[in-house]
Amino acid sequence: MLQTSTTFKCFTLKDIQTATRNAIPDKQEDDFCCVKGWINRHTLAPTKKDSGLEISVKKLNRVNHQKRSVWLRKINNMGQLSHPNLVKLIGYCLEDQYPILAYEFLVNGSLDNHLFNRSSNMKPLSWTVRMKIALDIAKGLAFLHSNEVEVIHGDIKTSNILIDSNYNAKLSDFGLEKIRDKFGEVNSSLTLYIAMSQPYRYIAPEYYITVRQTKRSDIYSFGVVLLEILSGKCADAKNWPRCELGDKPERFHINQYMIFQLMDSYLEGQYSLHEAGVVAIIAIRCLSRDPKYRPKMDEVVSLLEQNIGF
Template structure:
């Protein structure tokens, strides 16, 4: 039981636009936790199954009413605001569908987007098309949507520990800094999510990988979020896609910026930047730092293959509580990811294998998955 895009019950804004993904959008009017047969279909047919994940044939999402989401957030109460992006705000909400009165409610995250903005509509549409069809342990779950008189909303699973960015730079980062084990776990989880996106013939280029888009659950499991800039590509990413340059300053691939040619390995560069954040605990761009250190990549990259300098760069909040060789190995991976030319960067599959070696064998095993 679904509503195809364009159905009069599900109006499209007057400034209609779409991502040319080739996916026919079908929305379920019942909760995604209900009829599960949608979750076993893959698209396109030649992709085949993925380890711990799948691409669904169609989005199978709950069509929420504005009244339901207003009630869930108590009229979007200000103290329930948990985040704010370029095109909308995110609130914590409580959904009680299917639960007896007084029973346990489900905590969700509800994003509001401006239907008056073409970019806001495109982001909303992209989230439905991508997150509505992706199922993987390291990608945040989209549970439903709402479209009501120009008001666009999205409902996600609630990630109780917020973003990696908050844990690195906000107040809690000083009081409770991330341990080395947590940082490695987060890096590995995010890498597995990215590998999944890149792993099919109909691959997905994320285009906005950064620490604020990595969300953490109670167990510090990382999940990729915010697919508003994502693109499907038919090839394995060897041939570039000519497109308008978008992304976040400091994380974007310099080759992409200079040529406008987007490749799958543009994401790999961004992953290398986040590895630097995890290693050093420093913001990507910080004008309060001394001259020559404002741009983290420009400052750190020449030091990544020099062991004593890598150890000196390690986040002081770790207080030396990490395997020294593992820090050096992580720096080596970051260095390869940050190669100026995309063809010299490793694939995300290679990155995952290298991180798994560090995670499994710690300081006793030299990282060999990515040769320097």
């Protein structure tokens, strides 16, 4: 059943400035700028630093100012949706020159930091935690793709997967695009904008022909994320075998044996061959060159739940 968010606030600019201690950035190289703020858990009014509810505040940068319509669509879509594996949108502000969104703050940050930017005080994720994260991502994406919601995420990548204190994973920056507009057509200009913001390695091969994002292209991106979870490496890193990473869009032409070669050495002894084999097959199917051979996300959820010991 479709769940809708019941806590959704239109903040004033003064509210945002008070909550973040005037720390709202002007711009940065990425699409979105992000700072931390604090609000009252019940009234959502700004409160003292390190008290109340922590929020993550994002602001559209100057480069993409012309895409204000994208943000208005984002606010509308995200404000209506609620799911355990989606980052909760708490509110928004349109008083500034650039639109601002306020999300729940997740203390363990993004998945890419855990996989690719390991510091001395950050342990590699265990097999069990990685599989839990993979299942959480699949559940969030299956919800977005469901008939009741019909949303294309369009930007599945490890930096858009956030992790809470209990290592529950949640998708962020979703809701940019409904599958169809009110006339039944896909918004191709919005699709182009979404894809341009996505790193090359996550973009499905067919996009270069159709210039459109679909549920199936989301599934391809999930397959790339799954490979990165298994390997602990960025999928465009130089130490990936050349046979799996080339200059053409169809760069992931892999088999089960290749995936076993890529497995993160830290995971050795933590998984059974059956479990690793199931996950490898899921990744291979998600990365099928022909979109029609990619599994639906509810099928991926079922396979993980039935075979990984949850």
